[in-house]
Amino acid sequence: MGEAASIRLTVSDFIALTNQTLEYAYPSIEVEGEVASFKVNQGKFVFFDLKDATGSVGCFMTLWQLRTPIEDGMKIVVTASPKLTAWGKFSLTVRVLRPSGEGSLKKSFELLRAKLEKEGLFAEERKRSLPMLPRHVAVISSTQAAGYADFIKIVNDRWGGVQIDVAHVQVQGADAPDQMIRALRYFNSQENLPDVIVIVRGGGSADDLSAFNDELLVREIATSRVPTLVGVGHEVDVSLADMAADVRAATPSNAAQLLVPDRQEYIRAVRRQVHTLLPRMEVTIERYRRDTVVRLETMFEKLSRRLDEQREKVAMLRRVLLELDPNKVLARGYALTRGEIVVGNMIEIEKKDILIKAEVRNVSKK
Amino acid sequence: MSVKNNLSIAEKTTQLDTLVAWFDSDEFELEKALDMFTKAEKLAAEIEQDLATMKNSIEIVKVRFSESE
Numbered sequence: 336m337g338e339a340a341s342i343r344l345t346v347s348d349f350i351a352l353t354n355q356t357l358e359y360a361y362p363s364i365e366v367e368g369e370v371a372s373f374k375v376n377q378g379k380f381v382f383f384d385l386k387d388a389t390g391s392v393g394c395f396m397t398l399w400q401l402r403t404p405i406e407d408g409m410k411i412v413v414t415a416s417p418k419l420t421a422w423g424k425f426s427l428t429v430r431v432l433r434p435s436g437e438g439s440l441k442k443s444f445e446l447l448r449a450k451l452e453k454e455g456l457f458a459e460e461r462k463r464s465l466p467m468l469p470r471h472v473a474v475i476s477s478t479q480a481a482g483y484a485d486f487i488k489i490v491n492d493r494w495g496g497v498q499i500d501v502a503h504v505q506v507q508g509a510d511a512p513d514q515m516i517r518a519l520r521y522f523n524s525q526e527n528l529p530d531v532i533v534i535v536r537g538g539g540s541a542d543d544l545s546a547f548n549d550e551l552l553v554r555e556i557a558t559s560r561v562p563t564l565v566g567v568g569h570e571v572d573v574s575l576a577d578m579a580a581d582v583r584a585a586t587p588s589n590a591a592q593l594l595v596p597d598r599q600e601y602i603r604a605v606r607r608q609v610h611t612l613l614p615r616m617e618v619t620i621e622r623y624r625r626d627t628v629v630r631l632e633t634m635f636e637k638l639s640r641r642l643d644e645q646r647e648k649v650a651m652l653r654r655v656l657l658e659l660d661p662n663k664v665l666a667r668g669y670a671l672t673r674g675e676i677v678v679g680n681m682i683e684i685e686k687k688d689i690l691i692k693a694e695v696r697n698v699s700k701k
Numbered sequence: 702m703s704v705k706n707n708l709s710i711a712e713k714t715t716q717l718d719t720l721v722a723w724f725d726s727d728e729f730e731l732e733k734a735l736d737m738f739t740k741a742e743k744l745a746a747e748i749e750q751d752l753a754t755m756k757n758s759i760e761i762v763k764v765r766f767s768e769s770e
Contacts, residue, residue, distance in 0.1 A: 468711040478761060487759065495755030496710065504766045514766040521764055598752040605714070608721055609745045612738050615724050623731060 350419050357417045366392070366427060367412045367435055370405050385413065385427070396429035402512065402550050403432065404446035409439040414509065431509045433545060440541045444548050448575060451550075456557045457578045463562045465582055466530045468494075469594065473522040473529035473561070474501045475515055482506075482537025482587035486566070489591035494598055500529065505546075506536040512549035519552075523560045532561045533594060534576065535587035538569040547574035556580055566590030662687075710751055717744045 344352065368385035375381050381396045383405070394413060405411055412435045415427035434443040451457065472490075476483040478501060490497070502518035505511040515534065522532050534556070536547070546552070547567050556563050557579040565577050566584030577583040584590035657663075661671060665687040674682030678698055684691040708716070720741040723729060 468709075468714070470709060470711075491757055495752065495757055497757045499757055499759045501759060501761045502764070502766055503761055510767065517766045518762075518764075521762070521766070602749045602752055605717065605745045605748050608717065609738075609741050612721065612724055612741060616734050616738065619724075619729065619731065619734070 346423075347421075350421060350423070353419045357419070361417050363414060363416060363430075365412050365414050367410070368392075370407050370409045370411055373405060373407050381429075383407075385411070393424065393426040394429050395426050396432070400430060401432070403434060403443050403545075403548070404450065404550075405432065405434070405443060406446065409442055410435045411439060433509070433542075435542075437541055440545055440548075444575065447548060447550055447553070448578070451553060451557075451575065451579070456553065461557070461581075463581045465562055465564060465594065468596070469497060469530035471498045471527070471529045472500070472594065473532045474499055475504055475518040475522075475532065475534045476501070476536060476587075477506045478503045480506060480535075480537055482535050482566075485537065486533070486535045486587040486591045489588050490595055493591065494595035497595065507539060507543045507546055511546035512552040515546070515552055516555045519555045519559055528561055530561070531594065532559060532563050533590055534563065534565045534567070534580070535584075535590050536567045537587060538572065544568050544572055544574055547576040550575075552576060553579045564590055564594060566593075710748055710755075713744055713748050713751070717741060717748065720744065 366385060368387050371384040371386050371391070373381075373383040375398055379398050381394075381398055381401050383394050384391045385394050386392075394415065411432050413427060413429045414431040415429040417425065418428050419425050434440045448457075455461065474483070474486070476486070483501075487499075490499070500522070502521060504514035504518050506515070519532065522529055536544070544567060547565075553575045556565065556576055562582070563580040564582045564584060565574075565580035566587045566589055567574050567577060568586070570585040570589075582593060584593050665671065665685065668687075670691075671685040672682055673685070674680060676682065676695055676698055678695050680695050682693055682695060684693055720737055723737055724734070
């Protein structure tokens with residue numbers, strides 16, 4: 336038996352054949368390991384090793400594909416294709432990576448939070464308020480998710496007359512951030528812009544919710560033309576998407592509460608507003624009545640004062656008149672003479688008690 | 702101020718706020734108060750009626766966001 340004929344190839348052909356075989360055998364694989372020797376070259380290319388207790392494999396990706404910050408020591412899962420380079424070096428070409436395990440998720444979250452915080456993406460002064468009564472709302476969620484159903488039910492219970500456009504997207508998994516980004520861009524490019532864009536998703540594990548910590552998604556939320564409201568997970572869950580949103584809701588139900596008022600409360604408030612008008616009118620009428628009474632009293636006072644003045648004046652005149660009474664003068668011993676004072680004329684002299692007829696005998700100057 | 706139909710709840714609420722504010726303003730006249738109160742009452746009733754009957758319209762956007770453009 337002879338030895339099987341071996342294939343003779345050029346180096347380049349061998350590399351091409353190996354890559355073809357690898358591509359056929361592993362079109363896409365997920366590999367989990369710990370990051371080591373992480374570095375970014377020329378601001379574009381990312382290199383790191385993925386290792387476990389006994390092995391290590393080199394990884395390569397472009398910086399724009401790196402949507403989650405990583406550093407040495409973090410446990411991650413990469414979605415990659417194995418490849419033999421032209422220099423004979425075996426490596427994984429990574430398309431997507433995500434932190435694996437609670438510690439790494441937390442670490443990645445903190446790294447990105449610090450980076451975006453430094454850029455001011457979460458700054459309070461960037462936050463816009465939502466309209467009090469939105470008429471057109473865009474919702475980004477999975478229509479099959481319980482969180483979406485809760486949100487819609489509560490919005491319908493609380494308010495009406497709102498046009499709600501829903502973008503059905505994945506809210507977990509590797510494709511979720513890109514789908515949500517496309518939906519955000521779709522709503523932000525509409526001629527008839529919605530008043531608010533709401534992103535909701537119910538509770539889940541840290542890994543399930545990790546899509547909401549994707550850097551590009553967080554940036555898209557922060558730069559949305561339309562104000563955003565994000566309600567993801569339970570009350571204790573905090574995502575970077577929440578932090579970048581204009582308004583953060585603790586849960587999808589809470590997002591519905593923040594989005595629209597409760598119609599029963601609204602009706603009560605409207606009724607209260609109108610009911611306060613009657614007492615207000617009564618108060619005003621009472622004020623008018625009191626003002627009128629005060630004016631009348633003032634008028635009576637003035638009239639009374641004038642009357643007193645007139646009475647006083649009349650009394651004074653009367654006193655003067657009394658002083659001028661001729662009887663009073665006669666009583667003081669004076670006499671009143673009537674008739675022309677010409678020598679030989681008869682005149683009448685009146686005293687207090689008597690009348691005297693007398694003849695003028697002599698008239699001389701004093 | 703006339704109360705028009707076919708206004709949104711927000712617009713009707715703004716009108717109601719204006720009517721209510723009139724009662725505290727310098728423009729207040731006792732002779733006009735009853736008329737203004739009647740208008741406010743009618744507006745409040747309309748808002749209540751609207752809120753009781755209005756439904757939301759929900760439409761799923763016919764775009765596949767799973768595919769990049």
